[in-house]
Amino acid sequence: MKYYPVYLLLAGIVCTTITACTDKTNKATTIKSGTVWHDTGGTPINAHGGGIMHHDGVYYWYGEYKGDSTYWNPNVPHWECYRTEAGGISCYSSKDLCNWTFEGIVLEPEMTDTTSDLHYSHVLERPKVIYNDKTGQFVMWLHVDSDDYSKAAAGVAVCDKPDGKFTYLGSMRPNGQMSRDMTLFKDDDGKAYHIYSSEQNATLHISLLSDDYLHPTGHYTRNFINRHREAPAIFKHDQKYYMITSGCSGWNPNQAEYAIADSVLGIWTVKGNPCIGENSGQTFLAQSTFVLPVHGDKGSTYIAMFDRWNKTDLIDSRYVWLPIIFKGESMEIHWLPEWDVNAIK
Numbered sequence: 001m002k003y004y005p006v007y008l009l010l011a012g013i014v015c016t017t018i019t020a021c022t023d024k025t026n027k028a029t030t031i032k033s034g035t036v037w038h039d040t041g042g043t044p045i046n047a048h049g050g051g052i053m054h055h056d057g058v059y060y061w062y063g064e065y066k067g068d069s070t071y072w073n074p075n076v077p078h079w080e081c082y083r084t085e086a087g088g089i090s091c092y093s094s095k096d097l098c099n100w101t102f103e104g105i106v107l108e109p110e111m112t113d114t115t116s117d118l119h120y121s122h123v124l125e126r127p128k129v130i131y132n133d134k135t136g137q138f139v140m141w142l143h144v145d146s147d148d149y150s151k152a153a154a155g156v157a158v159c160d161k162p163d164g165k166f167t168y169l170g171s172m173r174p175n176g177q178m179s180r181d182m183t184l185f186k187d188d189d190g191k192a193y194h195i196y197s198s199e200q201n202a203t204l205h206i207s208l209l210s211d212d213y214l215h216p217t218g219h220y221t222r223n224f225i226n227r228h229r230e231a232p233a234i235f236k237h238d239q240k241y242y243m244i245t246s247g248c249s250g251w252n253p254n255q256a257e258y259a260i261a262d263s264v265l266g267i268w269t270v271k272g273n274p275c276i277g278e279n280s281g282q283t284f285l286a287q288s289t290f291v292l293p294v295h296g297d298k299g300s301t302y303i304a305m306f307d308r309w310n311k312t313d314l315i316d317s318r319y320v321w322l323p324i325i326f327k328g329e330s331m332e333i334h335w336l337p338e339w340d341v342n343a344i345k
């Protein structure tokens with residue numbers, strides 16, 4: 001995005017959408033945040049708290065497949081623990097980021113064994129998948145929890161295809177530490193990191209993974225100490241690392257914050273709220289989940305992905321995807337109700 005002045009970019013994105021909501025094949029080309037998004041079969045997309053992996057020219061979107069009824073967990077009287085049955089992890093594929101085909105549930109929920117992490121009565125959130133070039137495996141990490149969120153652990157699953165059935169390997173508290181909201185980051189040198197809210201969500205840990213991406217190495221840093229940051233989304237741009245996080249207010253939106261570092265493990269410098277426009281003080285009524293690098297003929301650009309949670313009907317939570325704009329080292333995310341994804345590719 002660094003190649004274009006901000007005003008030109010925004011004008012381009014918005015103007016294109018006035019005339020071109022679909023292309024010649026009648027496929028969608030625009031992203032309309034906050035509306036119901038349907039897959040190519042016409043069913044609403046059910047992939048919350050997710051992330052996207054680009055592999056062999058295809059984008060794979062993995063997310064929480066939420067059950068269709070939401071209830072207040074009676075085991076948790078002291079905070080708004082709205083939840084649904086965990087339906088496993090879904091996968092959708094697309095070549096254009098607008099038209100998504102449902103590939104199925106790639107990590108199945110367990111229907112009978114109540115002791116399994118994957119039992120539908122438990123919590124399965126924020127899945128992320130990265131490809132390991134050395135082992136040829138697709139590796140998924142996700143937040144697994146008990147129905148009252150006291151387990152605070154991370155689960156790992158693997159598959160030899162991006163859209164095949166993942167095999168669950170089990171869960172752990174990484175480095176012996178609590179782990180809830182999480183993401184993964186694979187750096188250019190092939191090293192991968194697990195980034196998770198720890199210490200009762202007070203401090204964010206960044207943990208170097210083993211070469212096969214299946215285990216923590218024991219080498220980790222404590223970041224944003226006692227600042228209660230959640231929903232981490234991390235990316236690299238011009239040799240700097242960027243991270244967007246939310247505050248800690250359950251399903252309710254709060255103000256986003258971004259930070260910059262010279263190394264994934266830190267030190268991270270907090271820069272402030274990147275959001276601009278309607279509801280920017282509450283992250284456009286949403287919460288960060290992932291930043292997708294898009295490599296096109298306009299250079300590297302990035303889409304910030306957020307979830308607009310509907311806490312009393314969680315399956316109807318919506319997606320908010322917006323382009324990131326750089327001004328020097330600073331980043332901005334402007335509210336756009338509809339924009340043409342081809343304008344940034």
Ligand code: GAL
Pocket residue numbers: 049080081082125126181230231248249250251287
């Ligand atoms: C949020 C978190 C979500 C979910 C929710 C439960 O803070 O980001 O992923 O865990 O709490 O209330």
